[in-house]
Amino acid sequence: MDAEGDGALAQLKGAKKRYGATTALDGLDLEVRPRELLAVLGPNGAGKTTAIALLLGLQQPDAGEVKLFGRSPHDLTARRGVGVMMQEVMLPDALRVGDLISQVRAYYPDPLSFDEAVALAGVEKLVKRPYIKLSGGQKRQVQFALAICGRPRLLFLDEPTTGLDVTARETMWATLRRLVKDGASIVLTTHYIEEAEALADRVVVMAKGRRIAGGTVSEIRSLVVRKRVDCVTAVALPTIEAWSEVIAAVREGDRTSITATEAESVVRRLLAADPKLSELEVRRAGLAEAFAELTQEPAAQEQRT
Amino acid sequence: MSDVATKPAVPAMPLGRTVAAYLSDAKWESIRLFRTPAFSIPILAMPILFYSFFGIVLAGKSNIGELANNLFVGWTVYGVMGPGLFGFGILVAVERNQGLLTFKRALPMPTGSYLASKLMMAYVFAVVVMAMLVTIAVSFGHVTLPMAILVRMAAVMSVGVIPACAVGLFIGAFAPASSAAAFANITYLGMAFLSGLFFPLSGFLHSIRSVWPTYHLSQLARASGGMTSEGEPLVHVAILAAMTAALVALAARKLSRRG
Numbered sequence: 001m002d003a004e005g006d007g008a009l010a011q012l013k014g015a016k017k018r019y020g021a022t023t024a025l026d027g028l029d030l031e032v033r034p035r036e037l038l039a040v041l042g043p044n045g046a047g048k049t050t051a052i053a054l055l056l057g058l059q060q061p062d063a064g065e066v067k068l069f070g071r072s073p074h075d076l077t078a079r080r081g082v083g084v085m086m087q088e089v090m091l092p093d094a095l096r097v098g099d100l101i102s103q104v105r106a107y108y109p110d111p112l113s114f115d116e117a118v119a120l121a122g123v124e125k126l127v128k129r130p131y132i133k134l135s136g137g138q139k140r141q142v143q144f145a146l147a148i149c150g151r152p153r154l155l156f157l158d159e160p161t162t163g164l165d166v167t168a169r170e171t172m173w174a175t176l177r178r179l180v181k182d183g184a185s186i187v188l189t190t191h192y193i194e195e196a197e198a199l200a201d202r203v204v205v206m207a208k209g210r211r212i213a214g215g216t217v218s219e220i221r222s223l224v225v226r227k228r229v230d231c232v233t234a235v236a237l238p239t240i241e242a243w244s245e246v247i248a249a250v251r252e253g254d255r256t257s258i259t260a261t262e263a264e265s266v267v268r269r270l271l272a273a274d275p276k277l278s279e280l281e282v283r284r285a286g287l288a289e290a291f292a293e294l295t296q297e298p299a300a301q302e303q304r305t
Numbered sequence: 306m307s308d309v310a311t312k313p314a315v316p317a318m319p320l321g322r323t324v325a326a327y328l329s330d331a332k333w334e335s336i337r338l339f340r341t342p343a344f345s346i347p348i349l350a351m352p353i354l355f356y357s358f359f360g361i362v363l364a365g366k367s368n369i370g371e372l373a374n375n376l377f378v379g380w381t382v383y384g385v386m387g388p389g390l391f392g393f394g395i396l397v398a399v400e401r402n403q404g405l406l407t408f409k410r411a412l413p414m415p416t417g418s419y420l421a422s423k424l425m426m427a428y429v430f431a432v433v434v435m436a437m438l439v440t441i442a443v444s445f446g447h448v449t450l451p452m453a454i455l456v457r458m459a460a461v462m463s464v465g466v467i468p469a470c471a472v473g474l475f476i477g478a479f480a481p482a483s484s485a486a487a488f489a490n491i492t493y494l495g496m497a498f499l500s501g502l503f504f505p506l507s508g509f510l511h512s513i514r515s516v517w518p519t520y521h522l523s524q525l526a527r528a529s530g531g532m533t534s535e536g537e538p539l540v541h542v543a544i545l546a547a548m549t550a551a552l553v554a555l556a557a558r559k560l561s562r563r564g
Contacts (some may be wrong), residue, residue, distance in 0.1 A: 081315035
């Protein structure tokens, strides 16, 4: 375990939050360290957004501790170090994009210059347009500009790339990498596993208000021992399924996909049974598979980071 | 795990930047509402149209002397109350609903700037309304008071922006977004017509006219213009201040309970 919280930019300790009968957070520990991109993954209702709302001081925990820059998130000084992009937000319709950026910049002690903020978010072409006239994806880009324009040391992004086209997403990814390189920390919740895979220094997987796993992307992947074996083979599906290492096997067209606890012995058996086997491919489960498996069984033992 | 946990430094906010943030919020709040016809047209046009219609066209030749002065006071009070009442009443309710408030609370917006910017916006709108009403009064309104006095009365009436904002905030805090506009309109009409701004009241309505902030504001304006007035100006000011404080306190309690 690392020394809890020392130097952490933001921290939840044993945070609990209920909404009526629903438990949104059930004793969540979470900390954001300097210069890291932390991806928080989890299915809908896992408590990701609630965790961020607590860290921003938008909601009060029923139990547990919340710290932002070592202070209460209600402290204006703490929030001056934070930029935020929320999942659902309405901005004043009648203002132009440039107006909104100017207005939000004014809240921060040492913001980016207007032009820097606009360029980093890739919204140069939108500056003069009324916010209300923008498409959903463009609005997300503008919200991203508002999140970064204050030169925050800590950035909370709640599903930032939802609705973005490929180019806009690439731009945002590049900017996120650059911000971390320049010393910022980022907390990113996402549904896109590949986003966490591409960007995250560290991943926390949540389910049912709890943290069920945490670590680097490869650590999370390795939590799941399953392997994928794909090939074109004449061996009958029931035969494959009967092998002890095989968890599941499916056939689509002429292609067979096998999920197994161990790849080597499955491959040995396959080759022995079918010398004409072709297009053999073996890979370790990706983060997506790991994620699916982990969230299926939230009771899985707590993994240390 | 020392409790002397190092607090990672966030650059300090110089006072100048805080002041600038308040001013910037006020500026953008005003600009966005001038650009929102659903707000700016009724707020600016209604008092002017009503004053022109009732005070000049309909009143016609009989509209002289004291009556002309009365109409000027009545419609100016009406015009001054509008921006605060609707600016707070409808906008707070709607923004509460839309998640804009939530976003602003996550941002390091200076404490109080959300309300201060709306107050300043209401003031800007009220000044524009008053400038137009004074211009009309001097040009066509048959008022007997000199321009300088009209301007002084307008300045006194501009105080009314504050209680108007308080009434609006109260509505905005309690009314659901869908019906806030209706509540604001009813209150606005009540304040205009049940406080004796435009015609003498009698009986019960006369006896309770002092529950309306518009009554106190119009008496203050009349006194400042040397017109006949009821009550002591200082008492009117005190009552307006007390009404404002009570409404703001109730609204603040409601808004903070929502977390």
